[in-house]
Amino acid sequence: MIFRKPCTLLIILFGVFNLIFVRKLKFDKTAFILMACIASPLLLEILFFWNNDSSAKGLKALEKNISLLLFPIFIIGNYQRVRFFKLLQTYAAITTVVMLFFFVRFIVVYPELLQKYLSGIDLFEMGYKFSETLNIHAPALNMHLAFVSVCALYAVFYSFTNNEKFGLKAVWLLAFLLSFFFVLFVNTRMALANALAGFLIVIFFEISARINVKKMILASTIILILLGGTLFFFVQKNPYMKEKYTTTTFAYMDKVGKLDEIDHPEYTVFNSFVTRVSVWKSAWELSLQHLPFGVGASDSKPELNKYFAETNQKFLAKYEFPTHNQFLDFLLKFGILGPMVVLLYISAIGYLGYKLKNAVILAFFLIFFTSNLTDDFLLRFDGIAFSGFWFSVFGSYWLQQKIILDKALKAV
Template structure:
């Protein structure tokens, strides 16, 4: 099959854009990944790898490579294969994206992705209010505000923390392009559109309203601002844009909190309630009401996961047996609340420690640390923000257990790696290019 380089690069870019946008929709994304894989296999001769590229492929594929190496530790062959299947994109993405690294249009891809996701969220927000008007009325009257973001996420078909991790990254990217529009002296209408997209993206983070995402999006804003301050562009314009953005953000946040008083409770008394009941949640009257989303529940889960992990060193319980063994341990230690709701580890480092023993957390550090290395070496605010976002998100959740978390991180890390290889090639050709 013959195709010109221009057309191949164009199709490759369309695939990247389509996959990036579809990650929050599991079935369409799965189909796109399969088609993307077949397309690249047909043109496998176009793939190029140097030593650095192969090292990056290994780092990104390390979680699934660990599963393959430790496959013998699974009690069930079929369940082991099922666990392995979820991570297959960690092989496909690094091979086919890094192998085509010269064709990656990084900023164009990120801009298209953040714009389309924001517009899609606006569509789903309008749809949510039309299809579920009773929920809107309930929330406007201050009833069950805690469930608002979860109901919205469920209407799309994705778990709220996973959705908000994506939205936090979109909002960070949107802020980056706000600054870019000022730096590049773009027309006033372009600046206005970019600011509007940014404000909408931030509103959706607030609407879904998960704690880590809000923390991460604000941290990402700070990272973008300071990276822009340290760039070679007009500091005065960056400061003006930063102050303007901060004022608008503060206004949105203030108005949202006024309409959603539950946020004050959620981020204060609810989050840190009953901290003396770690491992003793059943002593609380109706824990499902009082501490379901509290930090004490996370700590109780982590305590159990740690104890069980220590008992199963050095090789862990196996990739397919992490959850069942943890749920079994809840019952053995008479933790009825945790057993009833079958809470997973909610910490990726502990999850891999439980499944794979000593090697588990080391692989997670290698995987996430690769993102940090790429970002700091390139001095790129988007990549550094993604690293911070994914690292902190996995301290309180286990996104390498979920399709959306695996594909989200594997896809973008491969894109970042390809962009790093591009820039590395430019620096090697011209040592003065930094």
């Protein structure tokens, strides 16, 4: 999921493999409704294809969303074969090992960067430089890693609940700490907040759902001590963390829409909240001018950049900032219907988590919802494939549990 080219290849192989066994696919009315929810961003692109100035660019925008058709058809069509908890564990374990490999590679290949950061120099760039070595946007990478951490924590509780061997418990604890360390290392604000909130959701659900409350409280205490220790150690070694999460984030909020009045804004507010709010302000104003149908999927970014120039916002025009908000992005592209589809898509994930009373799904909902408030991950391939895959897996698990519940009610 993290790497676009391998992920694209695997999706193609996945599709071809399932076409061979297409007769095994099974759907009912409920499955079709779920599939329509998952494919809703793609269906919206198709519905508003006429609004693109360039058909070629419109087709390119459609191509990024194809996984939202393949995943629901082939995963939900085989929902009885989906092993939900095994998938979570495998995903958490493999992704953590892959990230460990690339972290060691970063140390070996870029020792000068590591030495600089250890000396406390340019700590603001650390996570972004590491992400560049993986050829992925830092917030996108950390959105994945936040969910990996939540999955690893869930696996820790699972190992305690099922009285697995001490060695396996220790392995999952190590995987959890490593995955959380990578979240800290990439160091994007929203992902860190989401990871911590996800941990609290998992801990709350595990304690309230288990009969052996003492064992869960013991496990939670161990986890919180290790988590707090890791966070404290990292902040001590990275003093920029305190500055980044306080003064830097909310600096110059009186300059919304007037960033050029700031001395060297590219150095002082490039990643600050004021820059995002300025972009949101412009995107909102431009969207209102193009209601009810928007400017078109392929034309939103050039039109927004044009608006930056027209309103004399030189800093935003120079760096061609995207909307950094999925709801505003779809409002600009598709008009009134756009944010409604985003809300449907994300809320449906939350609904599945609520109905299943599942901490991992609820944590995923929180991560993806809040991430799309400050970024636009349904614009990016990694966000589209990431959410489409897990949405389909969650939907399959819900269908499995629904069948079990229906059978139990019939027996009564």
